[in-house]
Amino acid sequence: MSFPPRVSPALRRQAPKLAQITEDVLFGDIWQRPQLSPRERSLATVAALVAQGRLEQLSFHLQLARDNGLTREELVELITHLAFYSGWPTAASALNRLDEE
Numbered sequence: 392m393s394f395p396p397r398v399s400p401a402l403r404r405q406a407p408k409l410a411q412i413t414e415d416v417l418f419g420d421i422w423q424r425p426q427l428s429p430r431e432r433s434l435a436t437v438a439a440l441v442a443q444g445r446l447e448q449l450s451f452h453l454q455l456a457r458d459n460g461l462t463r464e465e466l467v468e469l470i471t472h473l474a475f476y477s478g479w480p481t482a483a484s485a486l487n488r489l490d491e492e
Contacts, residue, residue: 398410398413428459434456436452441473443477453466453489
């Protein structure tokens, strides 16, 4: 995956402005800020998505986390840790997504 990531053609077709904001603001600005590394941003993003059960976006961000240097073992540990805070079902669902990668 190249960085910054490009949005899907479907999102670009459905909501061109959202696609532009995603690329220009989210990945072109926020993810580029030096206060957190891409690895740290991936940890925070994956944790938020797991805790909220946002599985549709999780697959993309699990791959981005791997591209940003997180290992599978670190992601498993993160998800295990989150099971105590976000619940077993969210952790189990996240682990299923991780196994799909």
